[in-house]
Amino acid sequence: MAATAEQKGAWVQSWLEAFTEAEKTAPRAAWLKRLREDAFARFWDVGFPTTKDEDWRFTNVSAIARTHFRPAGADKLTKKNVEAFGIEGAAATLVFVNGRYARELSQTSGLPKGVTVASLREQIEQHPESIEKHLGRYADQKRDAFVALNTAFLSDGAWVHAARGVVLEAPIYLLYLTTHEDAPTVTHPRNLIVAEDQAQIAVIEDYVSIGGESVAFSNAVTELVAGESTVAQHYLIEREHLKAFNVSTLRIQQGRSANVSSHSLLLGGGLVRNNVHPVLAGEGGECLINGLFLGTERQHLDNYMHVEHASPHCGSRQFYNGILDGQAHGVFHGRIVVHKDAQKTDAKQTNRNLLLSDDAQIDTKPQLEIYADDVKCTHGATIGQIEENALFYLQSRGISQAEARKLLLMAFAEECVDRMHSAVARQHIEGLIRAHLLFMESSPRHPIAPTPGASGTPGQTSTGKMTERALEEVG
Amino acid sequence: MSLLEIKNLHVNVGGHEILKGIDLTLNAGEVHSIMGPNGSGKSTLAQVLARRDAYEVTNGSITFEGKDLLEMKPEEAACEGVFLAFQYPVEIPGIGNTYFLRSALNAQRKYRGQEEMDAMDFLPLFREKLALLEMDEKLMNRSLNEGFSGGEKKRNEILQMAVLEPKLAILDETDSGLDIDALRIVANGVNSLRNPERAMLVVTHYQRLLNYIVPDFVHVLVDGRIVRSGGKELALELEEKGYGWTEHEAYQPVGARR
Numbered sequence: 001m002a003a004t005a006e007q008k009g010a011w012v013q014s015w016l017e018a019f020t021e022a023e024k025t026a027p028r029a030a031w032l033k034r035l036r037e038d039a040f041a042r043f044w045d046v047g048f049p050t051t052k053d054e055d056w057r058f059t060n061v062s063a064i065a066r067t068h069f070r071p072a073g074a075d076k077l078t079k080k081n082v083e084a085f086g087i088e089g090a091a092a093t094l095v096f097v098n099g100r101y102a103r104e105l106s107q108t109s110g111l112p113k114g115v116t117v118a119s120l121r122e123q124i125e126q127h128p129e130s131i132e133k134h135l136g137r138y139a140d141q142k143r144d145a146f147v148a149l150n151t152a153f154l155s156d157g158a159w160v161h162a163a164r165g166v167v168l169e170a171p172i173y174l175l176y177l178t179t180h181e182d183a184p185t186v187t188h189p190r191n192l193i194v195a196e197d198q199a200q201i202a203v204i205e206d207y208v209s210i211g212g213e214s215v216a217f218s219n220a221v222t223e224l225v226a227g228e229s230t231v232a233q234h235y236l237i238e239r240e241h242l243k244a245f246n247v248s249t250l251r252i253q254q255g256r257s258a259n260v261s262s263h264s265l266l267l268g269g270g271l272v273r274n275n276v277h278p279v280l281a282g283e284g285g286e287c288l289i290n291g292l293f294l295g296t297e298r299q300h301l302d303n304y305m306h307v308e309h310a311s312p313h314c315g316s317r318q319f320y321n322g323i324l325d326g327q328a329h330g331v332f333h334g335r336i337v338v339h340k341d342a343q344k345t346d347a348k349q350t351n352r353n354l355l356l357s358d359d360a361q362i363d364t365k366p367q368l369e370i371y372a373d374d375v376k377c378t379h380g381a382t383i384g385q386i387e388e389n390a391l392f393y394l395q396s397r398g399i400s401q402a403e404a405r406k407l408l409l410m411a412f413a414e415e416c417v418d419r420m421h422s423a424v425a426r427q428h429i430e431g432l433i434r435a436h437l438l439f440m441e442s443s444p445r446h447p448i449a450p451t452p453g454a455s456g457t458p459g460q461t462s463t464g465k466m467t468e469r470a471l472e473e474v475g
Numbered sequence: 476m477s478l479l480e481i482k483n484l485h486v487n488v489g490g491h492e493i494l495k496g497i498d499l500t501l502n503a504g505e506v507h508s509i510m511g512p513n514g515s516g517k518s519t520l521a522q523v524l525a526r527r528d529a530y531e532v533t534n535g536s537i538t539f540e541g542k543d544l545l546e547m548k549p550e551e552a553a554c555e556g557v558f559l560a561f562q563y564p565v566e567i568p569g570i571g572n573t574y575f576l577r578s579a580l581n582a583q584r585k586y587r588g589q590e591e592m593d594a595m596d597f598l599p600l601f602r603e604k605l606a607l608l609e610m611d612e613k614l615m616n617r618s619l620n621e622g623f624s625g626g627e628k629k630r631n632e633i634l635q636m637a638v639l640e641p642k643l644a645i646l647d648e649t650d651s652g653l654d655i656d657a658l659r660i661v662a663n664g665v666n667s668l669r670n671p672e673r674a675m676l677v678v679t680h681y682q683r684l685l686n687y688i689v690p691d692f693v694h695v696l697v698d699g700r701i702v703r704s705g706g707k708e709l710a711l712e713l714e715e716k717g718y719g720w721t722e723h724e725a726y727q728p729v730g731a732r733r
Contacts, residue, residue, distance in 0.1 A: 388529075393565040396525045397579035397635065398553035398586065407578070411569025411618075 012044060014068050015149070022071065022153055027124045031132055032154070039141045039151035046145050058331040058363040059273060059302040064245050069186035069217055071153075072098035075179045077210070079105060082177065085208055089424040091170035092117040094158050097177050099187030101156050114163035115201070117172050120192055121156040130161070135192055138223045138279070139251040146247045146273075150188040150221040157190035157220075162199035164227070171202035171235070171422050178218065178240065180211030189220040193234070197227035197255070202422045204235040209244055209268070217245040224250065226258040228282065233261045235425050239268040239432065242297060249275040256282030256311075263420050264291035265429050266301045267436045277306040280314040280342075289318040292416040294433070295328030295360070296440045302331035305349075309342040309375075318349040321416050323409060324360035325440050334379060335367040342372050349379040354386065354412055356440075402441065409437050476541055478503045478674045479524075479643055484535035486516075486523055493519045495699035496535070501643070504671040508685055509678045510710060511696035512718040517678045518562055520696070521647040524676070525559035526552045539643065553579075554586035556642030560632035560649050567619040572631070573601065575619050576638055583639060604637040608664045626657035633664040644668065645676045650684035662687030682714035 019040050026036065048065040049056040075098050082105055086093060094117060095105035101119035108117050116123075124131050141148040158174045176189055195201050207218055218240065226232045238246050246269040254260050262276050278287045293301040307316045322330040332351040353362045366379035386408055394404035413433050420426045479501040486494035493516045501507055511517050523530045524537070526549040537544040539555060547555065567575075581591040592600075605612055608630045620628050629649055636644055646665065650658055665688050669675070677688055685693070685707065693709040694701045697718065703709060713720070 387565075389565050390567050392525075392527055392549060393561065393567070394570075394575075394579075395549035396527075396553055396559055396561075397575075397639065398550050398583040399579055400550050400582065401548065403578075403582070404550075407570055407575075408567070411567065414569045 011065050011068075012047065015043070018069075018071060019152055022155065026155055027121055029124060029128050029132075031128075032124065032135075035136050036152050036154055039136075039148045039154075042141055043145055043148040043152055046148070048145055055304065055333070058329075058333070058365075059271075059300065061271070061273075063271060064217060067184050067215065067217070069184045072178060072185035072187045072216065073181065074098065074100060077102065077105065077177065077179070081210065082175070085175055085177070085206070087173050087204070087424065087428045089170055090173035090204075091115070091168055093173045093175065094119070095175045095177065096156065096158075096189060098179060098185070099156060099176075099189055112166065112168060114166035115168050116159065116161040118159045119156055120159040120190060123159040131159070131192065134194055134223060134225055136223075138225070138253045139221050139249060140277075144249065144275075146219055147221055147249055150190055150219050150249070153188040154190045155188065157192070160191070160193040160201065160203055162195040162201045164196040165198045166196075167200040168202075169200070169422075171204050171233070171425050174203065174205045176205065176207045176218065176220070177210050178208070178216045178244070180214045181216070182214065184215035184217070186217040186219060189218065191220070191222040193222065193224040193232070195224075195226050195230045195232045198229045199227065200231040202233040202235070202425065204237065204425055204428070205248075206237040207240050207246060207248075207268075209241040213241045213243045215243050215245075216240070218247070220246075220248045222248075222250045224252045224260070226252065226254050226260050228255045229257045230255065231259045233420075233422055233425070234263065235420070235422075235429070236262070236264045236274065237429065237432065238264075238266045238272055238274070241268060242270045242299065244269045245271045247273045247275070250277065252276075252278035252287070254278060254280050254282060254285040254287060257284040258282060259286045261288035261290065261419075261421065263416070263425070263429075264293075264303065265432065266291070266293040266295075266303070267432060269299065269301070271300045273302045273304065275304045275306070277308070278316070279308040279310055280316065281310050283311045283313050285311065285314040287314070287316040288419065289316065289320075290416055290419045291320040292413055292433070293320070293322045293330055294413070294436055294440065295322070295330055296325040296443065297328065298326065299328045300331075301328070302333070304331075304333045304335075306335045307337070307347060309336070309338045309345040309347060312341060312343045312345070314342065315346040316348070318351075319416065319419060320351045321412060322351070322353040322362060323356065323412065323440075324353065324362060325356040325443065327357075327359040328361070330360075330362045332362070332364045332381070333367065334365070336369070336377055336379075338368075338370040338372050338375050338377065340371040343374045345372060345375040345377070347375070347377045351381040352412075352415075353381070353383045354409070355383060356386070406437055406441055409441070410434065413437070477501060478540060480536075480538045482536045484520075484523070484537065485533045486519055487531040487533050488519060488529065492533070493699055494523070497699075497701060499694065499701065501674040501676065503642070503674055505692065506669065506675045506677060506688065506690045507692045507694065508690040508710065509676060509694050509696050510680070510682070510713055513680065515696045516699045517680075517696055518647055521559055521562075521645050521676070521678050524552075524557060524643075524645055525549060550582070553639075553641075554583045558636050558639055558641035558644045560629075560636055560644065560646045562647040562649075562651065564620050564628040564632055566621045566623070568621050570619045572615040572617060572619050576601070576635060579635070580638055601638065604634055607637060607667060608634045609660050610634060625652040626654065629653060629661055630657065630664070633661050637664060637668060640668075642672065643674050643676065645678065647678045648680060649677075650679055650681065658684065658687060682710045685710045
């Protein structure tokens, strides 16, 4: 049931005011204005989802719906502020501070001919035709309130374009920084990645909080268009602080024989929803959907996969591993839809989870909708603890229990890391996982000393109250 | 001082008494064999010595080089020099064999105040031991025991032992499931590690292994008690007469102190 008129009045009104305000500074193109207005109208109609909605059964977003957010303000950061976040070996780096492109912090020189990496806003202003062809054509703003909201407030993000046949091995790094503010803020990053036929690219999106903890909501949408025989890799890293709400939607459109992979790493955020929605629209496409989520304290990490097989002879592989400690709640919803004509589909889904505490929780749900009659679809999920046998085996060779636990957790995480093709991305992600596991394992339940790497990471007491607020209605 | 002294050891598993008063002393340089039928408590003894905490010691003591072994965690016992070659080595996907073994060696070296070994120093040592066990280095690039045959797993146990050089090596049914070639290789590896500073406790059901690893002493464990102790000829006697021969003696334990 939808929210009552009164409730709706309160939160929609504030979004309406924000929308009217945002229109004053939004990119002016008429087609875009129409797109935004349609999106806002759609959001107005559907409102935020509730747990009565099957797609949101395990994730209650009322904390988002109730909060009055204002657009994150412009904030100047220096190179020194952000130097800790860059990655070695990126082909280009775009930095966004509170949703705005920060040219002075970005680095786009030296890209090979045929690759464009720029601010989406600037691209809309300078070459609207290249954007209009794709923007908003794939992400489903009719069904998804968060996509509608993002589109309504569409202002800036990354534009990545690889021309036909261009091969770029080094990844393009997109860094989204949110700074501390006194009141709750929201950003709506919007990215468009277009890789033409036979091109090869990799893009990393990295969401980071900077400064003290304050309530911040990142509502990001990325449309990735892969042409014929294109090879594209997409990486999402969520490592904001525990007061952050993060809803990220990746919509992939795959052409004939395209090979696309989506890799997600969820470490941070109090309430996170990771939507991955590939559509295998051309024959012979391959899609790998790979992810790892590490939750602790009262984090809520929801992974919603929606793999659409729309053409024959396509293959999809979903592999998600979760490690949950404290009172964290993980969700894996793996939906596979095989359209009537998508014969010879081969779809596989595996979700493996480790629960490290009695209070940690995982909801894992496969959902297969198959309308073709000659397909192969398999799914499987496991939920377990650290294996006592394995722990003892390592200890019996002299490795401390704490170290043995870390080795086993890292090994479990490595299953996902090993599927990442880009060595640069892999190295970056591996480092983040290691540091995060140190932090998780230094919580009081485990008798090991806190390590220097864990300093500066949010402690149990300082964040407990906030996550309660964010999650109090989460079942 | 003896290397290992077990006195009146009683052990419960899941509320059942499995070991009912074991007395056993091992001196450096000695090889002892524990023989016994299935369910007699052989593996329990081995696991208790490696400090598995699922086993509840209700009475008795174990001292290792004069230190209370029962106070030690598994990793401490290992660092003090106790090594258990598992009856069923565990497969651990995602942890490489070589990395694991070097981590274990360095954990032990660190415990003893020795400098840790880097990959370059480790490699020659590692290759030497691989050759001893006639193992292919390629196998070591795989995850720990993952996809190993039974024989490869057992050889890997002895390889680990050869690298870690324990003071007390406990071999828990290392012979089970090995064909004669693998048995010869494993025994050869074990024999090369026999020296005056090291003691071994070879736990086995069958006498076959003892043709290759010849013990100084043989103890027969039946129903949680050592019912007979003797020299290597006792193993042959057992082979001939079977364990049934000893069973009536289970009620008159030899060497058990009351």
